[in-house]
Amino acid sequence: MMPLTLMLLHPKKFLLFLTLCSLSAFADERFSGQWEGENAAGSVLTLDLKQNAQMINGTYCYITQHGKRIDCAAPGETNLRGTSTGNRADVAFDSTFGGVNGQASLEVEGDRMTWRLIKIPVKGGYYAPQTFTLTRNHDGTQSR
Numbered sequence: 001m002m003p004l005t006l007m008l009l010h011p012k013k014f015l016l017f018l019t020l021c022s023l024s025a026f027a028d029e030r031f032s033g034q035w036e037g038e039n040a041a042g043s044v045l046t047l048d049l050k051q052n053a054q055m056i057n058g059t060y061c062y063i064t065q066h067g068k069r070i071d072c073a074a075p076g077e078t079n080l081r082g083t084s085t086g087n088r089a090d091v092a093f094d095s096t097f098g099g100v101n102g103q104a105s106l107e108v109e110g111d112r113m114t115w116r117l118i119k120i121p122v123k124g125g126y127y128a129p130q131t132f133t134l135t136r137n138h139d140g141t142q143s144r
Helices: 004-009 011-027
Strands: 033-038 044-052 054-063 068-073 080-085 086-091 102-109 112-119 133-137
Touching: 011 102, 044 080, 044 133, 054 086
Parallel strands: none
Antiparallel strands: 033 044, 033 133, 044 054, 054 068, 054 080, 080 086, 086 102, 102 112, 112 133
C-alpha cells in the first residue's frame, strides 16, 4: 500500500482512495433511518435505526390488534441493538410488556427491509410479528 504522502503526489490515486473510502462509508449506513410497514390486518411495525460501522441501535415499535396492543419504546429509550454484515443484520429487542432478548433478522434490499422473528422474547409478554415487510421512510414523519 502506498503511503498517504506519496498518494498526494499522485492526484488520481488519491482521488481513487477518497472514492473508495466514501463508498465504504455509504455501505455502512444502509440500515440507518426510519423503516415502516403495515399489514392487511392494520398492524404497523416501525424501526428507527442508527448504524455505526456494523453496530445497530434504535427503537422497535409494533402496534397491533387495532391499536389495543402498543409495544413501543418510551421516547429517548433504545430497545433494539445488533450487528450487520452486508445487507443482513441480526438484532435483539426488548418488549415493553416485559419480554427481553427477542431476536430477529433484518434484510435490506434498496428501500425495502424484511423482518423475520428468530426467537421470541423471554421472561415476559411481547408483541412482535413473525415476518414483516418495511419500507424506508424518506420524509421523516411517523405514521403512529
